[in-house]
Amino acid sequence: MSARNNILRRIRALQGKPPSPTAGEREAVRAYLQTRARSPRPAADGEPATRFHERALSLASTCDDVAAAAHIPAAVADYLRKNDLPMRAVCWPAWAALDWAGSGVAVEARGARSDDLVGITGAFCAIAETGTLMMVSGAATPAAASLLPETHIAIVSRARIVRGMEEAWQLLRAEHAVMPRAVNFISGPSRTADIEQTVSLGAHGPYRVHIILVP
Amino acid sequence: MQITSMHFKARAGKKLADVKLQAALRKLQSNFVKGRADRILELDNFEDIRAAAAAIRDRALASLDVWLEEFERNATARGAVVHWAETTEEANRIVCELAAKYDVRKAVKSKSMVSEECALNDALEAAGVEVVETDLGEYILQLAHEAPSHIVAPVVHKSRDEVSDLFEEKHKLPRKTGIPDLCREAREMLRPHFLSADMGISGANFIIAETGSTLIVTNEGNGRMVTTLPRVHVAITGIEKVVPTLEDVTTLLRLLPRHGTGQSITNYVSLTTGVKGDGDLDGPQHFHIILIDAGRTKLIGSDMQAMLRCIRCGACMNHCPVYQNVGGHAYGWVYPGPMGSILTPIYAGLENALDLPNASTLCNQCGVVCPVKIPLPDLMRKLREKQFERGLKPWPERFGLALWGWAARRPVLYAALSMMGVRLLAWMGGAAKLIHNLPFGGGWSGGRDLPAPQGKTFRELYRQHKRIDRINRTQQD
Numbered sequence: 001m002s003a004r005n006n007i008l009r010r011i012r013a014l015q016g017k018p019p020s021p022t023a024g025e026r027e028a029v030r031a032y033l034q035t036r037a038r039s040p041r042p043a044a045d046g047e048p049a050t051r052f053h054e055r056a057l058s059l060a061s062t063c064d065d066v067a068a069a070a071h072i073p074a075a076v077a078d079y080l081r082k083n084d085l086p087m088r089a090v091c092w093p094a095w096a097a098l099d100w101a102g103s104g105v106a107v108e109a110r111g112a113r114s115d116d117l118v119g120i121t122g123a124f125c126a127i128a129e130t131g132t133l134m135m136v137s138g139a140a141t142p143a144a145a146s147l148l149p150e151t152h153i154a155i156v157s158r159a160r161i162v163r164g165m166e167e168a169w170q171l172l173r174a175e176h177a178v179m180p181r182a183v184n185f186i187s188g189p190s191r192t193a194d195i196e197q198t199v200s201l202g203a204h205g206p207y208r209v210h211i212i213l214v215p
Numbered sequence: 216m217q218i219t220s221m222h223f224k225a226r227a228g229k230k231l232a233d234v235k236l237q238a239a240l241r242k243l244q245s246n247f248v249k250g251r252a253d254r255i256l257e258l259d260n261f262e263d264i265r266a267a268a269a270a271i272r273d274r275a276l277a278s279l280d281v282w283l284e285e286f287e288r289n290a291t292a293r294g295a296v297v298h299w300a301e302t303t304e305e306a307n308r309i310v311c312e313l314a315a316k317y318d319v320r321k322a323v324k325s326k327s328m329v330s331e332e333c334a335l336n337d338a339l340e341a342a343g344v345e346v347v348e349t350d351l352g353e354y355i356l357q358l359a360h361e362a363p364s365h366i367v368a369p370v371v372h373k374s375r376d377e378v379s380d381l382f383e384e385k386h387k388l389p390r391k392t393g394i395p396d397l398c399r400e401a402r403e404m405l406r407p408h409f410l411s412a413d414m415g416i417s418g419a420n421f422i423i424a425e426t427g428s429t430l431i432v433t434n435e436g437n438g439r440m441v442t443t444l445p446r447v448h449v450a451i452t453g454i455e456k457v458v459p460t461l462e463d464v465t466t467l468l469r470l471l472p473r474h475g476t477g478q479s480i481t482n483y484v485s486l487t488t489g490v491k492g493d494g495d496l497d498g499p500q501h502f503h504i505i506l507i508d509a510g511r512t513k514l515i516g517s518d519m520q521a522m523l524r525c526i527r528c529g530a531c532m533n534h535c536p537v538y539q540n541v542g543g544h545a546y547g548w549v550y551p552g553p554m555g556s557i558l559t560p561i562y563a564g565l566e567n568a569l570d571l572p573n574a575s576t577l578c579n580q581c582g583v584v585c586p587v588k589i590p591l592p593d594l595m596r597k598l599r600e601k602q603f604e605r606g607l608k609p610w611p612e613r614f615g616l617a618l619w620g621w622a623a624r625r626p627v628l629y630a631a632l633s634m635m636g637v638r639l640l641a642w643m644g645g646a647a648k649l650i651h652n653l654p655f656g657g658g659w660s661g662g663r664d665l666p667a668p669q670g671k672t673f674r675e676l677y678r679q680h681k682r683i684d685r686i687n688r689t690q691q692d
Contacts, residue, residue, distance in 0.1 A: 014516035039267035111496030139494035190436035194352035205436025
């Protein structure tokens with residue numbers, strides 16, 4: 001504990017403050033946390049769903065639209081066939097109840113393993129400003145399914161495309177009493193430019209991110 | 216990391232003559248400098264966002280201790296353990312103790328410059344723990360036993376051919392030459408390490424007081440592996456990285472990737488809070504956060520506190536004409552470029568990095584591009600003043616300045632000396648009016664000629680004009 005106290009006391013002494021924080025200082029911090037003040041941000045650019053779609057493509061994600069959740073398995077099967085990918089996948093328990101077998105896709109609802117080639121997930125919400133998916137970990141929404149497989153297929157509700165990260169935090173606070181263990185923002189396939197500044201897709205995570213938009 | 220900043224001048228000379236390095240550095244300029252310029256245009260109110268970002272960092276620093284306590288309280292409430300380290304040695308000791316406690320045989324790391332400050336890998340290896348760097352750049356450096364030369368693109372100094380040779384030698388696989396093939400090979404070599412490691416070690420770009428979360432920005436996905444798969448996660452970062460709220464960190468995230476790599480957003484932005492919950496299928500069982508001082512409080516309350524706003528984007532080095540020509544290794548420690556020229560002397564001692572505050576033309580490119588408005592040239596100038604005050608400048612410089620000061624206080628003598636000096640230089644310039652070899656200034660005239668002064672000195676001209684003026688006025692009267 002001594003390092004902690006030394007560091008904190010040193011900071012206070014150097015800033016000319018008494019050894020421990022006053023009630024006023026603590027109150028100021030609490031008050032600031034409660035305001036959740038937003039800073040200036042870029043102007044909203046068009047309708048969120050359109051903007052999201054555009055930005056997602058620019059990040060090397062691919063997008064598909066379906067009219068109802070029941071059509072998801074067929075859309076996934078179609079994507080896998082077109083890209084010459086195996087017709088089996090690990091899937092978030094949250095989305096395992098769809099009729100996958102009917103479309104010829106063998107899904108398993110469990111935590112992802114390293115030999116899974118396709119991972120099917122939902123998303124907490126999506127962010128129009130940058131074309132980003134927001135993933136929140138939980139028992140039915142494990143983090144590794146969007147990370148270990150070479151192909152990540154994400155199901156995103158069009159109603160949950162929000163303007164910016166600010167709205168995403170608002171949604172998170174409204175729906176989760178505590179911060180989930182992992183919040184991951186995903187913006188396209190994993191990539192690296194470490195060798196000669198040349199971008200190469202599929203560094204350690206997925207080579208492909210395919211987004212299926214549902215109403 | 217061992218500090219070798221005293222050898223800046225000698226190193227810089229060698230780096231200037233290194234053809235491969237020069238080619239690599241040109242690429243950095245065209246990608247990162249142009250990338251930033253393009254991405255800034257996406258923000259219609261960029262300057263407002265930038266001002267807000269600087270204010271957010273200042274707000275955190277103004278009540279640093281209270282925000283850190285708030286962070287600690289919220290992180291602890293979610294099952295993380297927060298440790299504090301005054302020095303890098305203390306931080307290493309804590310990580311080694313955790314490794315022993317959890318019976319860790321292998322640790323995988325995502326890129327962390329703070330862990331480079333600590334030379335954590337050496338400490339862990341000495342304690343019998345296998346450490347594997349998993350960021351592609353850092354992995355290449357670990358294989359080659361080299362230090363990073365850039366805080367964002369650590370292996371910018373190496374060419375593809377060098378990486379091909381290295382992988383062939385170390386992996387004992389057929390030589391690959393294409394960049395995607397090299398990346399695939401590294402992926403396949405590293406994947407088993409992620410799965411078998413007992414401990415994941417990450418840094419933190421920010422820590423968020425409101426939620427007790429650590430946040431990392433990455434592109435490769437190794438950061439997510441390191442913080443998701445092993446049963447123990449250790450995040451190690453500086454005390455200055457605290458940011459009050461999720462809204463505040465959002466503003467900083469609009470600037471960090473744009474200034475760092477020329478991206479609107481990095482592939483992954485990952486927040487980790489506490490440990491694996493009941494029913495969770497993945498995530499670490501133990502989460503330890505180490506907050507280190509290691510020189511940071513030397514800046515608190517000083518005229519250089521603004522340096523602690525730094526969000527480690529690397530824009531200052533990407534835009535620095537000195538870094539662009541000598542690269543990162545010349546600077547001799549973890550942080551190169553303008554930000555390193557300030558941090559190294561402060562963290563490691565002014566006397567251990569004499570050249571660094573002077574390794575700048577003070578052109579202010581760094582100050583112009585800094586996303587959190589750190590007045591970097593002013594801070595370098597302050598360090599130069601401190602060097603002078605502490606008598607750390609070399610004697611010819613001190614003697615020369617003292618001599619000049621003595622003469623400058625004697626106007627008649629000064630005028631006579633400068634007149635003689637100008638005449639002498641004009642004579643040395645000869646018919647071409649160029650001086651090829653300036654006495655006591657060989658470093659300057661080594662690469663170019665000094666145009667010889669011509670005509671009269673300013674004082675002579677001033678006197679002359681005044682005389683003409685007086686005659687004119689008498690005639691008018």
